[in-house]
Amino acid sequence: MVGMTRGEKLFTVLNYGFFIILIAVMIYPFWYMVMASVSDSSLIAKGGLFLVPVGFSVDSYKAVFQNVSILSGFKVTIISTVAATLIGTFFTATTAYAISKKRLRGQRVFSFLILFTMLFSGGLIPNYLLIKQLHLIDSYWALILPGAVGAWNIFVMQSFFKGLPEELEEAAKIDGANDLTVFFRIVLPLSKAVLATVSLFIAVWFWNDFFSSVIYMSSKEMWQLQMVLKDLISNTSAAVQQAGIDISYQGEINEFTLKMASIIVSSLPILIVYPFLQKHFVKGALIGSVKG
Amino acid sequence: MTIEASKPNIGLSGQEKAAKGTFMKDVIRDKYLYLLLLPGMLLILLFRYVPMYGIIIAFQDFNIFQGMNDQEWVGFAQFSRLFHSPDFIEILRNTILISVYKLLCAFTIPVILSLLLNELRHVAFKRVTQSIIYLPHFISWVIFSGILISFLNPVDGMVNAIIEMFGGKPIDFLGDTRYFRSILVISDSYKEVGWGTIIYLAAISGVSPELYESARMDGANKARQMWHVTLPAIRPVIIILLILSLANILEAGFQQIYLLYSPLVYDVSDIIDTYVYRVGIQDANYSYATAAGLFKSVVAMVLIVSVNKIVKKAGQDGLW
Numbered sequence: 001m002v003g004m005t006r007g008e009k010l011f012t013v014l015n016y017g018f019f020i021i022l023i024a025v026m027i028y029p030f031w032y033m034v035m036a037s038v039s040d041s042s043l044i045a046k047g048g049l050f051l052v053p054v055g056f057s058v059d060s061y062k063a064v065f066q067n068v069s070i071l072s073g074f075k076v077t078i079i080s081t082v083a084a085t086l087i088g089t090f091f092t093a094t095t096a097y098a099i100s101k102k103r104l105r106g107q108r109v110f111s112f113l114i115l116f117t118m119l120f121s122g123g124l125i126p127n128y129l130l131i132k133q134l135h136l137i138d139s140y141w142a143l144i145l146p147g148a149v150g151a152w153n154i155f156v157m158q159s160f161f162k163g164l165p166e167e168l169e170e171a172a173k174i175d176g177a178n179d180l181t182v183f184f185r186i187v188l189p190l191s192k193a194v195l196a197t198v199s200l201f202i203a204v205w206f207w208n209d210f211f212s213s214v215i216y217m218s219s220k221e222m223w224q225l226q227m228v229l230k231d232l233i234s235n236t237s238a239a240v241q242q243a244g245i246d247i248s249y250q251g252e253i254n255e256f257t258l259k260m261a262s263i264i265v266s267s268l269p270i271l272i273v274y275p276f277l278q279k280h281f282v283k284g285a286l287i288g289s290v291k292g
Numbered sequence: 293m294t295i296e297a298s299k300p301n302i303g304l305s306g307q308e309k310a311a312k313g314t315f316m317k318d319v320i321r322d323k324y325l326y327l328l329l330l331p332g333m334l335l336i337l338l339f340r341y342v343p344m345y346g347i348i349i350a351f352q353d354f355n356i357f358q359g360m361n362d363q364e365w366v367g368f369a370q371f372s373r374l375f376h377s378p379d380f381i382e383i384l385r386n387t388i389l390i391s392v393y394k395l396l397c398a399f400t401i402p403v404i405l406s407l408l409l410n411e412l413r414h415v416a417f418k419r420v421t422q423s424i425i426y427l428p429h430f431i432s433w434v435i436f437s438g439i440l441i442s443f444l445n446p447v448d449g450m451v452n453a454i455i456e457m458f459g460g461k462p463i464d465f466l467g468d469t470r471y472f473r474s475i476l477v478i479s480d481s482y483k484e485v486g487w488g489t490i491i492y493l494a495a496i497s498g499v500s501p502e503l504y505e506s507a508r509m510d511g512a513n514k515a516r517q518m519w520h521v522t523l524p525a526i527r528p529v530i531i532i533l534l535i536l537s538l539a540n541i542l543e544a545g546f547q548q549i550y551l552l553y554s555p556l557v558y559d560v561s562d563i564i565d566t567y568v569y570r571v572g573i574q575d576a577n578y579s580y581a582t583a584a585g586l587f588k589s590v591v592a593m594v595l596i597v598s599v600n601k602i603v604k605k606a607g608q609d610g611l612w
Contacts, residue, residue, distance in 0.1 A: 011514045015411050019421050026424050026486075029439045032450070095332025098325045105318045110329065114336060115612055120593045122343025123585030124565070125572045130343050146339045149332050179324035208432030211547065215573055226434040230551065233438040259442065263435050270430050278423060285490050 037061065037260040060261035070262055072221055073228035080143040080224065081206040088148035089199040093191070095149065096157035097183055118151045128215050142216040143224065147205065153198045156284060160194040161187065197284025200277050207270060225266050233259055350583040356576070370583035379567065387563040387588075390476060390544040395537055397481040402488030403530060407518050409489060410496045422493075425486025433483075437551035440479055441466065472557040479552075480545060491533065495526040528608065535603050539596040542588050564588045 004012070032049070040055025064070055098104060099111050122130075127146065136142040164187065172182050188195070213227035223231075319326070350370055352363040374380055405425070412418040428436070443450050444465040452462040465471045503521045512520060523530075546565040553561040562570075564584060572581025600612065 005513070007513050012411070012413075015408055016414075016417075018408065019412065019417075023421060023424050026428065026482075029443065033439065091332045091335065094328040095336075098329035098332075101322070101325055103318070104322050104325050104329075105315060110333065113333070113341075117336060117340040119596050120344070120589055121340065122346050123582060123589055124568050125578050125582040125585060126343035126346025126349070127339075128573060129346055129349070129578065130339070145335065149335045151336075154332070179322065179328070183324075183328060204430055208430075208434070210432070210434050211550075215569075226432050229438065230434045233434070233441060234551075256442065256448075259438060263438055267431055267435055271427075274427065274430065275423065278426070282426075282490055285487075286494050 033260045033263055037257055037264055039257065057257075060257040061265070063258055064261045064265050067258075067262075069220065069223070069228045069231075070225070070265075073223055073225035074266075076140075076143070076222055077207060077225035080140055080209075081203055083140070084144045084148045084206045085199050085203045087144065088150075088153075088202040089195060091149050092153045092198055092202075093157055093188065093195065094183070096154045097161050097187060099154070100158045100161035114151045114154055124215070131216050136216070138217055138219050138222050140222075143206075143209070143212045147209070147212075148202070153201060157191075157194055157198055160191060164190060193280055193283060196277060196280045200273075200281055201284065204270060229262055229266055232262060347582060347586055349579050350586045352579055354579040354582075356578065366579075370580050371587070373580060374583050374587065379562075382559065383562050383564050383567045383584075386561060387542055387544045387565075390473060390549075390561070390563060391541050393473065393477045394480050394545065395541070397477055398484060398488055399534060399537065401481060401485045403492055403526075405485060406489040406492035406496060406526075407522055409493060410522070411514065422486075422489075425489070427486070428483040429487035431483070433547040433551055436479065436483060437548070440475070440552065444475070466552060467554060467556040469557050469560045472553070472560050476545070476548060476552070476561070480548060491529060492526055495529040496522055499525040531606070532603060532608050535599050539599040540592070541595060542592050 031051075035051070035053045036049055037060055038056055038058060039049055039053040040057050095114075099107055099114070101107065104110075131137060131142050131146070136145075168186055168190075169182050172186055177185070208226060210224055210226035210230050213222070213224045217223055217227070349363065351365060351367060353366050353369075354363055409418065409421065412421065444452070446452055446462045446464040446467075451465070456462060463471070465475055499522060503525075504517055507517045507521050542564065544563040544565070546563070546569075549561055549563060549566055550569065553566070565588070568581045568585045568588075571577045571584070603609075
């Protein structure tokens, strides 16, 4: 703080103070949930949980991993997220690469067809009827395919591909490579950053999706994890018992700690990959919003 | 993979120019690019364009047990039913009000936060702060609504516990029309404002440090530096983001409302999207709900297209 005026010093102190409070406010709900999930539920009911757990018990976590619905939700979500991320990232890249080439005949038409989907859509009911008529109700494809390839991600990747030096492609072609070889051998290996960004966006979207279950899944076995959670959170204890919690735990855990534990378990994958991907997604968010 | 086996294609830039003769020659030259394009375009045609064709049911009296071709055509009857329905004014008003409130917050708070974040000189602290304020953007609305519901619960929620501690009466926040919209706006801001700072921070980092130095020499304090240096520097970004978000004025946030609302607060929270879902999927009024959805899509498209024109007239890069 050398060389600062008094006003600047005051500002700096207040500014740091403000952000410390903001961080606390942002973290507190998550902190509270973690503490609640490991607390003794009978003690929480008396109201005493603020900063540290009251009592200690991991029973709610045991219950989460014995809950049939939650396990099946995990299965459905993991399968659809992994498949959608692989399929989505791959075909987003191939499509984006093709339309990044100005020389391609019809490039402007294809770009417009993709752009137009950002401006106008058929809406909920026609989408639902399409899935129904394709007989995809209650199938993984209904969760995966409609959202896997989207205009926004295509444009994010396209603007990245456009930035790659053309000399690379030309040199490879002199050596006898065709467009497929150029794409797989040269372009993809150079595009790890944007591939990571787009796959993160796709993965987060699918991990957090519940609405596809609301409209496309009629059987509970095909519910995504977030849908199971939604059901658990918004319903009363009757539903929690139906959800198949082991009888032996019913005395010790209540709905509340179970909800908290399930919320934490289901957000864990995102929280784990988050720090590793932060620098990528910031870049991706910028490519996306600055693109012309 | 056939990559190894496939014959090298004509690709020298000189030859390319020479081959720029006929259409078919170009198509054959770029056959692998078309091959790469194909799957993505098929997915888009099937899942984006076929539903657009499905919009025709808004002009029919759709019966799920009949084929697409055997439906009864009713012209604009569904639309006139919609526009004459007392629900219509309510859902339109809610949609616009909720998104305008959200826009005001989502728009001003990130700018202010970015200005303040930019003043943090301690690199590690700044980075931690950014990580934490971006994080809620990645947490699902299901989880977020779960947290809100448990915090605001009138029986054992923490907020009401505190109110009671100070001698107040517990409030059913999510069941009370007076509070519901504020909760929507506050929770949306909480979740998304951090994410909203990314682009402003990038713009601010492009401002030359010399400008600040000379402003300081002239005796400008922090507030004046922000006002006279930083804000003008990021004004183009602010303007373009404002205009683009105006184009989304009918997006009031379906997921959030769907997860938090209840019949108690339909009056103040039912938006076009939630209405379409309820009358369409739940009550199986397919044609009527499609008409409502189409109304929204058309208004949204008109807004986006005109906003893009305005942006370009103002000399900025538009969406296209």
